[in-house]
Amino acid sequence: MTPSEKHNKTNFIVNKKLCNFIAEKFLRKFYDKEGNEISQNKYAAMxxxxxxxxxxxxxxxxxxxxxxxxxxxxxxxxxxxxxxFSEFEQTYGKNFPI
Incomplete structure:
Protein backbone atom coordinates (compact mmCIF):
# COMPACT_ATOMS: atom_id res chain seq x y z
CA MET A 1 0.00 0.00 0.00
CA THR A 2 1.40 3.39 -0.98
CA PRO A 3 1.61 6.23 1.57
CA SER A 4 -1.23 8.01 -0.26
CA GLU A 5 -3.43 4.92 -0.05
CA LYS A 6 -2.66 4.60 3.67
CA HIS A 7 -3.65 8.23 4.27
CA ASN A 8 -6.85 7.81 2.28
CA LYS A 9 -7.78 4.70 4.26
CA THR A 10 -7.01 6.43 7.57
CA ASN A 11 -9.06 9.47 6.50
CA PHE A 12 -11.97 7.20 5.64
CA ILE A 13 -11.78 5.57 9.08
CA VAL A 14 -11.58 8.94 10.86
CA ASN A 15 -14.56 10.32 8.91
CA LYS A 16 -16.60 7.21 9.61
CA LYS A 17 -15.87 7.26 13.34
CA LEU A 18 -16.44 11.01 13.58
CA CYS A 19 -19.80 10.76 11.82
CA ASN A 20 -20.82 7.87 14.06
CA PHE A 21 -19.68 9.80 17.16
CA ILE A 22 -21.62 12.95 16.19
CA ALA A 23 -24.69 10.94 15.21
CA GLU A 24 -24.73 9.10 18.52
CA LYS A 25 -24.17 12.28 20.50
CA PHE A 26 -26.57 14.65 18.74
CA LEU A 27 -28.59 13.03 15.96
CA ARG A 28 -30.68 10.19 17.41
CA LYS A 29 -33.55 12.43 18.51
CA PHE A 30 -33.90 16.10 17.71
CA TYR A 31 -34.88 18.86 20.10
CA ASP A 32 -35.41 22.58 19.82
CA LYS A 33 -34.03 25.12 22.30
CA GLU A 34 -37.06 24.57 24.58
CA GLY A 35 -36.48 20.82 24.75
CA ASN A 36 -39.38 19.86 22.50
CA GLU A 37 -38.80 16.94 20.16
CA ILE A 38 -38.74 18.07 16.53
CA SER A 39 -38.34 16.49 13.10
CA GLN A 40 -35.02 15.91 11.39
CA ASN A 41 -36.04 18.42 8.72
CA LYS A 42 -36.66 21.15 11.28
CA TYR A 43 -33.42 20.34 13.13
CA ALA A 44 -31.45 20.43 9.87
CA ALA A 45 -32.95 23.84 9.03
CA MET A 46 -32.04 25.12 12.50
CA PHE A 85 -12.95 16.82 19.53
CA SER A 86 -11.58 16.26 23.02
CA GLU A 87 -14.36 13.73 23.72
CA PHE A 88 -13.82 12.15 20.31
CA GLU A 89 -10.11 11.77 21.04
CA GLN A 90 -10.83 10.31 24.50
CA THR A 91 -13.16 7.78 22.88
CA TYR A 92 -11.04 6.78 19.88
CA GLY A 93 -7.51 7.89 20.73
CA LYS A 94 -5.14 9.94 18.61
CA ASN A 95 -4.04 7.34 16.10
CA PHE A 96 -6.09 5.21 13.76
CA PRO A 97 -4.23 2.10 12.72
CA ILE A 98 -4.93 0.70 9.29
Missing part, protein backbone atom coordinates in the same frame (compact mmCIF):
# COMPACT_ATOMS: atom_id res chain seq x y z
CA UNK A 47 -28.45 24.02 11.84
CA UNK A 48 -28.40 25.57 8.38
CA UNK A 49 -27.97 22.12 6.82
CA UNK A 50 -30.02 19.92 4.55
CA UNK A 51 -31.87 16.95 5.94
CA UNK A 52 -29.91 14.75 3.53
CA UNK A 53 -26.66 15.91 5.17
CA UNK A 54 -27.99 14.80 8.55
CA UNK A 55 -29.01 11.48 7.00
CA UNK A 56 -25.51 10.96 5.55
CA UNK A 57 -23.90 11.60 8.94
CA UNK A 58 -26.25 9.05 10.52
CA UNK A 59 -25.32 6.26 8.10
CA UNK A 60 -22.98 3.64 9.50
CA UNK A 61 -20.37 4.34 6.82
CA UNK A 62 -20.53 8.12 7.36
CA UNK A 63 -19.20 10.55 4.78
CA UNK A 64 -16.47 13.15 4.22
CA UNK A 65 -17.66 15.58 6.86
CA UNK A 66 -16.71 19.26 6.36
CA UNK A 67 -15.67 21.18 9.47
CA UNK A 68 -18.37 23.75 8.67
CA UNK A 69 -21.02 21.05 9.07
CA UNK A 70 -19.55 19.98 12.39
CA UNK A 71 -19.46 23.61 13.48
CA UNK A 72 -23.12 24.15 12.52
CA UNK A 73 -24.22 21.15 14.58
CA UNK A 74 -22.08 22.21 17.55
CA UNK A 75 -23.40 25.77 17.35
CA UNK A 76 -26.98 24.46 17.39
CA UNK A 77 -26.17 22.22 20.35
CA UNK A 78 -24.28 25.01 22.16
CA UNK A 79 -21.26 22.71 22.22
CA UNK A 80 -17.70 23.81 21.59
CA UNK A 81 -15.58 22.22 18.88
CA UNK A 82 -12.83 21.85 21.45
CA UNK A 83 -15.07 19.81 23.73
CA UNK A 84 -16.41 17.69 20.86
Missing amino acids: CGLSSSTISKIKTEEGYDLPISTIYNICRQENYSLKKL
